[in-house]
Amino acid sequence: MIFYTIIGSYVLTSVLLFKYPMLIHKKKRVKFTCQHISHRGGAGENYENTMNAFKRAVKIGTQMLELDCHLTKDGEVVVSHDQNLLRCTGVNKNICDVNYNQLPLIKSSLPIDFDPDVIYVGSDNEDDRKFPLLKDVFETFPDMPINIDIKINDDLLIQKVSDLIKIYKRENLTVWGNFSDEITRKCYKANPDVHLLFSMKRVAILVFLMYSGLLPFVPLKETHLEIFLPSIYLRKKTNTVYNYLMKKLFCKIINLLLIRKCxxxxxxxxxxxxxxxxxNRDEEFSQAFNLGATGVMTDYPTKLKSYLQNKKI
Structure with missing residues (x-):
């Protein structure tokens, strides 16, 4: 009888605190709320991770820029998604092996990772196809929230990004981290005042805590959860029926365990x-906001802006 009383009390308390967590937790103070986030500055409407892309997205009305960072051979924090330059420039070298002023230009036509079979083709203007420095982005957009993906496990890169955030007083306007739990933990240790992303490992722990009923009782240091809609992985072509079925199974598992409005x-x-x-599609925007998303990250800032205006979100 005592056992069932204890279990019943635990379940009732967990359910109550799951719905009203502020009874025991202090609400995190994030000074910005972003519905419209431009992935790599809007990779479907400009050369990804370039100043032109960022400027255009801000002009359109984006509320956050998402970008990626690497370290060059001469120690500059450069904005780029790939460590290897082959996809973006056609040159098979790593950024860490090239000085910043020797980086090649981005190719005039660039595939869009999250829109298969679509290639962005822009101008031949060389200035439009240069890799920017993170400090230049900070200087150009001092009041714009920026989401930084630290792409590799490099202590010097993490420290230099942290130093730039401090120099430009951007702790309250920056979110950083990576899928890697080790990288994200290093980010938090380097500067705990910067808003923090959930790593992949921490997302798995989050799911466990939710289904065990422990989540309402556990403090969380992260301020931002970034997740994918599983359906976007089904867009990409697969070589075999087996691979497609495995991807479909994976999507179903993620939908079942993680994609929960509660x-x-x-x-x-x-x-x-x-x-x-x-x-990148209206039906995906709708699904995300119906699930209660704070914001959506897209390659097409213009498309997302139109959607938000039409739906009056």
Whole structure:
């Protein structure tokens, strides 16, 4: 009898605190709320991770820029998604092996990772196809929230990004981290005042805590959850039927375990923002916002802006 009383009390308390977490937790203070996030500055409407892309996205009205960082041979923090330059420039070298002023230009036509079979083709203007420095982005957009993906496990890169955030006083306007738990932990250790992403490992722990009923009792240091809609992985072509079926099974498992509105509502009640990436279609935008997403990350800033205006979100 005592056992069932204890279990019943635990379940009731967990359910109550899951719905009203602020009874025991202090709500996180994030000074910005972003519905419209431009992935790599809007890779479908400009050369990804370039100043032109960032400027255009800001002019359109994006509320956050998402970008990626690497370190050059001469120690400059450069904005680029890939460590290897082959996809973007046609040159098979790593950024860490090239000085910043020797980086090649981005190719005039560039495939869009999250829109298969679509290639962005822009101008031949060389200035449009240069890799920018992170400090230049900070200087150009001093009041714009920026989401930084630290792409490799490099202590010097993490420290230099942290130093730049401090120099430009951007702790309250920056979110950083990586899928790698080790990288994200190093980011938090380097500067705990910067908003933090959930790593892949921490997302798995989050799911376990939710289904065990422990989540309402556990403090969370992260401020932003970035997850994908599983359906976007089904866009990409697969070589065999087996691979396609495995991808479909994976998507079903993620949908079942993670894509839960009750979880997102709980996190947002605790002041943790929920972003979905990388969505490029109206039906995906609708699905994300119906699930309670704080914001959506897209390659097409113009398309997302039109959607938000039409739906009056």
């Amino acid at each position: 979880l997102f509502d709980h996190l947002q009640a605790r002041g943790i923002h929920v972003y979905f990436w990388v969505l």
